[in-house]
Amino acid sequence: xxxxxxxxxxxxxxxxxxxxxxxxxxxxxxxxxxxxxxxxxxxxxxxxxxxxxxxxxxxxxxxxxxxxxxxxxxxxxxxxxxxxxxxxxxxxxxxxxxxxxxxxxxxxxxxxxxxxxxxxxxxxxxxxxxxxxxxxxxxxxxxxxxxxxxxxxxxxxxxxxxxxxxxxxxxxxxxxxxxxxxxxxxxxxxxxxxxxxxxxxxxxxxxxxxxxxxxxxxxxxxxxxxxxxxxxxxxxxxxxxxxxxxxxxxxx
Amino acid sequence: xxxxxxxxxxxxxxxxxxxxxxxxxxxxxxxxxxxxxxxxxxxxxxxxxxxxxxxxxxxxxxxxxxxxxxxxxxxxxxxxxxxxxxxxxxxxxxxxxxxxxxxxxxxxxxxxxxxxxxxxxxxxxxxxxxxxxxxxxxxxxxxxxxxxxxxxxxxxxxxxxxxxxxxxxxxxxxxxxxxxxxxxxxxxxxxxxxxxxxxxxxxxxxxxxxxxxxxxxxxxxxxxxxxxxxxxxxxxxx
Numbered sequence: 354x355x356x357x358x359x360x361x362x363x364x365x366x367x368x369x370x371x372x373x374x375x376x377x378x379x380x381x382x383x384x385x386x387x388x389x390x391x392x393x394x395x396x397x398x399x400x401x402x403x404x405x406x407x408x409x410x411x412x413x414x415x416x417x418x419x420x421x422x423x424x425x426x427x428x429x430x431x432x433x434x435x436x437x438x439x440x441x442x443x444x445x446x447x448x449x450x451x452x453x454x455x456x457x458x459x460x461x462x463x464x465x466x467x468x469x470x471x472x473x474x475x476x477x478x479x480x481x482x483x484x485x486x487x488x489x490x491x492x493x494x495x496x497x498x499x500x501x502x503x504x505x506x507x508x509x510x511x512x513x514x515x516x517x518x519x520x521x522x523x524x525x526x527x528x529x530x531x532x533x534x535x536x537x538x539x540x541x542x543x544x545x546x547x548x549x550x551x552x553x554x555x556x557x558x559x560x561x562x563x564x565x566x567x568x569x570x571x572x573x574x575x576x577x578x579x580x581x582x583x584x585x586x587x588x589x590x591x592x593x594x595x596x597x598x599x600x601x602x603x604x605x
Numbered sequence: 606x607x608x609x610x611x612x613x614x615x616x617x618x619x620x621x622x623x624x625x626x627x628x629x630x631x632x633x634x635x636x637x638x639x640x641x642x643x644x645x646x647x648x649x650x651x652x653x654x655x656x657x658x659x660x661x662x663x664x665x666x667x668x669x670x671x672x673x674x675x676x677x678x679x680x681x682x683x684x685x686x687x688x689x690x691x692x693x694x695x696x697x698x699x700x701x702x703x704x705x706x707x708x709x710x711x712x713x714x715x716x717x718x719x720x721x722x723x724x725x726x727x728x729x730x731x732x733x734x735x736x737x738x739x740x741x742x743x744x745x746x747x748x749x750x751x752x753x754x755x756x757x758x759x760x761x762x763x764x765x766x767x768x769x770x771x772x773x774x775x776x777x778x779x780x781x782x783x784x785x786x787x788x789x790x791x792x793x794x795x796x797x798x799x800x801x802x803x804x805x806x807x808x809x810x811x812x813x814x815x816x817x818x819x820x821x822x823x824x825x826x827x828x829x830x831x832x833x834x835x836x837x838x839x840x841x842x843x
Contacts, residue, residue, distance in 0.1 A: 400685065400688050401689070408776075411773075412775055418774060424647065426648055482648060487636075487680070488640035488642075490649065597681065603771075605772055
């Protein structure tokens with residue numbers, strides 16, 4: 354072995370070892386600061402973790418862009434939903450007057466709120482864009498109650514890391530980390546463009562998460578559950594979407 | 606062989622970029638199939654008049670295509686892979702960019718050499734006239750194209766891609782606003798990607814025309830394929 358190849362070998366070995374040590378250190382840091390998403394395993398785990406961690410480091414408290422009233426779309430697209438189940442139809446028949454939002458899990462005061470109770474906790478409106486993973490989008494005014502206000506009323510315990518939200522529709526559940534759950538623009542939406550939120554757009558109650566893609570904004574929400582881990586909830590991937598092959602974190 | 610034809614840096618980043626770009630291009634076009642319509646400005650959907658649209662079947666039944674069937678949905682894994690490959694591309698690009706300046710790679714190998722920075726030099730290169738017989742180097746057209754791909758197209762495709770991320774746009778709204786809105790960014794992302802695909806096709810065709818295996822050998826091992834001197838002589842327009 355001549356000296357050049359030995360030097361190459363040593364350099365190559367040092368670079369490889371530094372790389373492995375660096376990755377191990379990054380992994381430990383990411384775990385410690387909660388920067389690994391629930392679907393952060395498997396072959397796409399490194400990419401998802403990098404994306405989620407980068408977003409949380411760069412813009413944890415950033416606000417989604419809001420638009421002037423003149424930009425509200427006159428042709429918003431009402432994405433198709435699965436046929437409503439009988440229970441939903443019963444609620445719809447009486448104008449959703451019996452619709453309730455349950456707040457449970459790791460909270461000091463579990464709640465069951467009517468839509469009027471939810472509204473009484475505070476109102477915020479915003480003109481933001483719904484952005485579908487397919488590529489289309491529209492701007493609308495969304496009126497609702499910040500999730501943060503509901504969680505404050507229930508008193509989430511300090512160890513809570515995710516808020517799971519469940520819809521009346523089959524397979525309609527997802528979860529947010531606390532950065533998005535407590536974000537001022539994350540609304541339990543009940544109004545749209547100065548009127549009630551139409552059923553096609555998620556009425557009577559839709560989660561709106563404007564810093565993430567549209568599929569995170571689950572329609573027909575009826576339950577919030579505070580948890581300290583996604584393990585044991587479904588397959589532990591954080592959402593029905595992730596179980597169907599779509600990333601849990603859709604802020605990209 | 607004293608100096609390698611391509612440095613280890615160029616070879617490793619070249620192949621990593623190829624892997625990332627192929628994954629990005631394939632998954633990118635698959636994602637387009639879920640909405641093969643393009644718009645200009647901030648917003649656009651099937652209720653909006655498109656700037657242009659492709660008459661292809663779609664993987665969503667909400668898109669009016671004129672076809673009586675819907676393609677299978679490939680967006681889930683396509684999106685996972687697209688963003689993972691984007692990270693590979695960005696990290697590789699950053700390493701290549703820094704090391705390329707540091708080592709003088711851009712100055713020595715890609716910046717047009719003195720005496721070739723003129724339109725006649727471009728014309729001679731395009732006609733295949735070799736000014737520097739026996740010297741294994743890129744001509745001025747190759748250098749210009751490589752610099753354009755490295756410093757214009759790749760940064761532009763990354764910029765327009767980032768402008769499609771709702772989380773990134775919240776943190777840095779400037780990225781999408783200067784492009785004229787979200788749908789403009791998407792349309793530009795598509796066009797810049799297409800230009801990169803055109804570059805890839807021309808690049809591979811030129812390699813095929815100039816001795817495919819000899820040039821592959823050079824980009825893998827760094828050494829010129831010395832046994833086939835004639836091939837290396839001709840292999841200047843990869």
